Amino acid sequence: MHKHLNLLFLATENLLRHRTKTVVVCLCIIAILTPFITAIAISEGIRSQSLNSVNAGADLYLTSDEFGRNAAISLKYLDEIKKIFGVTKIVPRIVGRGFLQNKLTVIVGIHKEDIPEPVTCISGRVFENTNEVIVGHELAKYFHLNIGDQFSMRCQQRKVFTVVGIFSADSGIWGASMIFMPFNDAGDLFGKENVATDIQIYSLPGHNSEIATDLYDIFQNEAYRLQDKQMIELYVKKGFMLKEGVFSALYIVAIALGVPAILVTSGFGLSERKKEVGIMKATGWQTLEVLELISFEQLLISLLGATIAIVLAILWVRGFRGAFIAQFFIAEITMLPNFALPARFLPLPCFISFFFAFLLTMVGSIYSSWRASTVSPVVSLQS
């Protein structure tokens, strides 16, 4: 036990003694790990936030089906759907996108009483009349919109809206650049009457399959799609896997450049230490003890590098709002997203990062150290 402690302390001293090498290896580890940890944290954060909002949302999502895709659904069966046993509430929505000047915003048309709970006005009030809107706080800040201001928007129709409230939502990103408006105004704006992009159905637990059967009867020959929470959840997860995939692909390129650097730097200097190993062997050190010492050194340096990388990743997310990385995961954001990123630093990715660093430094150093400690001491002494 004392022996291993001694070796651990010596490993620490050696890292201090070979300071330049320690710093170089550390920098390489940090350069590789920081973007990785940042990306995972952002992705995890957004994923969990999306899943939360799916969970808090409706039980069933009804749309019509065109070419196997979700399409707008007519409102003509609204009353019949409402009457199905087990349906507690239905919410028709129009969710669309439109430019407010140069900025793409998400437009939600919804009846006043159906505005989702997490959306709360931080100033002003909820819309009452036609052509009144509430806007997300980030959007309001961006365009310097205040209560009572008017702005015009053009999609299919040009309409002039009055800001009556500014809201924030728990789920930071989604609410940040949204505009909520009365259902019919959104219909006008997009030039569609009597349709919703989807109808959300809230149901009593355990009634989903009966509701589905009744809907089948109602829609007869019309193509419609009914999706439940689990499916939506799956879509969200799949979407993230895709985005993570895109990021990984780019990241692999970066790693391909960074890994040789770690390998070289962690092995480099060991040849310079070959003589040191020879001296150790000549004075009675066992090969295993030498290898243990070098492994400890790599362990410590990986731990140090990974810890710094995690701290930097946290700074990146908190201080620089995930610049350059967040846009992989959130569509249409500028370099510095101007809202709090929902990042989650889970222990597993941090551990994986550390393990990855350890693996790399070990791979880089193990061969040369093994060579140095297994050749006869005379040979290492001569170098």
Next chain:
Amino acid sequence: MIRTENLCKSYGHHSQYEVRAIHDINVNIAKNCFVVFRGPSGSGKTTLLNIIGTLDRPTAGKVFLYDKEITSFSDIAFARLRREKIGFIFQNFHLIPRLTSWENVAYPLIPLGISLKERFERAQFFLEKMGLGDRLSHTPEELSGGQQQRVAIARAMINDPEIIIADEPTSNIDEETSAHILQYFEELKIRGVTILVATHSAIFEKIADTVYKMKNGRIE
């Protein structure tokens, strides 16, 4: 105590550039003997001492230690022998750069699990004995050759070895320190240590029990 049987070592074996560093070396060294191998440079002294000291393996022949044939021992057993029985002193000191004197001296004790305090105390004891009590925290770069060699001797003694192998210990240092080292070796001999010294000069001959004259890899 130490015996060799037809010990041979060739470099570049089986090639046209084969160098026979030593051949057919037969020596028999009794316990507590002071043995000097004297010969010109290139005569195979270092090669012989390295093989006897388990730092290298012979091409042919055998080495016996306490009547046990050690040539066939594993590397692990060799390392254990070096740790428990043998202390080395080299011509060019072989100290670890940037480590202080006492750290260099105590380095072999680290894998033995000995505590920092005890390591320091033991290193201090031997360094004071070598007259370096005021150089405990100097690094090799801050010491003269003679001082470095005395640090190396303190390191060789730290495990209380039964055998000291010194390869031209005085070749790179001043006469005054050489005299000091000579005196110290005599002291070690009185304490029962077996000492093997390689040298090309005559200074050890007056205290040696046996002198082997070496030339071209053979003992004359």
